[in-house]
Amino acid sequence: MTLVPRDVPDVITEDWHRGRGLRARLRRRREIRELDELAARLGWCWEDTVTGAGLVHHSKTAAGIPHTSAPRVQWVEGGPPLTLVVRMLPGQVADDFRAQAHRLAEGMGVAMVRVSTDRHGWLRVALLARDPLTTPMPLPARPRGTSAAVPVLLGADEYGRPVTIDFSERVHLIVQGRTGSGKSRLSYAILQQLAAAPDAVITGCDPSSVLLRPFTGTRHGALQVLGADPLAHAALLDRLVDEMDARLARIPARCDVLPLGPDAPFLFVVLEEWLALLGLAGSDRKLRDRLSTATRRLAAEGGKVGVRVIMLPQRAEANEVGGGLLRGQFAYRLSLPVDNVDAVRLLHPGVSLPQAEAHIRHGQPGVALYDAPDHVSGRLRTPWMPDYGAYWDAITDLTS
Incomplete structure (x- = not known):
């Protein structure tokens, strides 16, 4: 899973031609590393949250070993707001996640989540720090x-x-x-x-x-x-x-x-x-x-x-x-x-x-x-x- 930042500048800029390309590249690498670490934390948090919200499938292998399948975060968009792009399990629909939106928000540590369809079988889950309807x-x-x-x-x-x-x-x-x-x-x-x-x-x-x-x-x-x-x-x-x-x-x-x-x-x-x-x-x-x-x-x-x-x-x-x-x-x-x-x-x-x-x-x-x-x-x-x-x-x- 990776995080896709929206507003991080490209490494190849005029700074490179002015002798500051190394610093720009190092800054870019540090930003990518920090974003990837955030994506990893969000991924683990997401897995625990969907398990607690009952959005996972439990089954057994042919050998009788219990197995749990969870909808996976494929990547994260840096936002704002931070948005998880999730691949649902077969048989799941967006309304399954909307019905548990309050649990997802609590588990992810945000005020609320906004669930929308990305494409067939995929979701976009926006993590909102505050309710957008609080402003008169x-x-x-x-x-x-x-x-x-x-x-x-x-x-x-x-x-x-x-x-x-x-x-x-x-x-x-x-x-x-x-x-x-x-x-x-x-x-x-x-x-x-x-x-x-x-x-x-x-x-x-x-x-x-x-x-x-x-x-x-x-x-x-x-x-x-x-x-x-x-x-x-x-x-x-x-x-x-x-x-x-x-x-x-x-x-x-x-x-x-x-x-x-x-x-x-x-x-x-x-x-x-x-x-x-x-x-x-x-x-x-x-x-x-x-x-x-x-x-x-x-x-x-x-x-x-x-x-x-x-x-x-x-x-x-x-x-x-x-x-x-x-x-x-x-x-x-x-x-x-x-x-x-x-x-x-x-x-x-x-x-x-x-x-x-x-x-x-x-x-x-x-x-x-x-x-x-x-x-x-x-x-x-x-x-x-x-x-x-x-x-x-x-x-x-x-x-x-």
């Missing part, structure tokens, strides 16, 4: 009048790439997170990006009367209900279902979607604190069913006519999030820190139990697990908003 991410300015069909920023992934949601597609969004997880700040960022869109109306239910309150008196406020009156919330959702049905009836012949425009803008149905909203119905089973049925219909049938549901529960629970029928409608799913492993795995079935537990125990505010269409998943840092006052001022300015 500012919310970029979105010009007034930008269409709601322009992708909305949800955050940046571990590589610094933007993660967006394209509402021009027939998609809905669910975000869960306990108090203090950063869910409110993310909600502020999403709505701030949509508030001034000329082809969007932000509607919905807000039992807390906080998230949607800045829209009071604006063109959005007429289709919003704030406060603890469950009948008012149910009436609004019924009204939205009626609007959806009217739009469905207007879909032109030989089309399966309604062209959106001034008479049919995007309808963003924001459901703040969904579980609290259902709780307002108390023991009135009929009222709870009325709320749930309307929401399921909006999510299941509204995509063709510009209806987009944004659900914001503190915790996704199998029964309270409408069961699989409703939950399955949310193509975009984000989990900020919550207090329940089952809630994480409910929205992110591809996340292993150790990963879910790590997110519960060590998750930082503003850092979310996410799943998006085409099997895209990972971690992201949500945009940073100063405080509620800044959000209020932004909405007031954008809707005036």
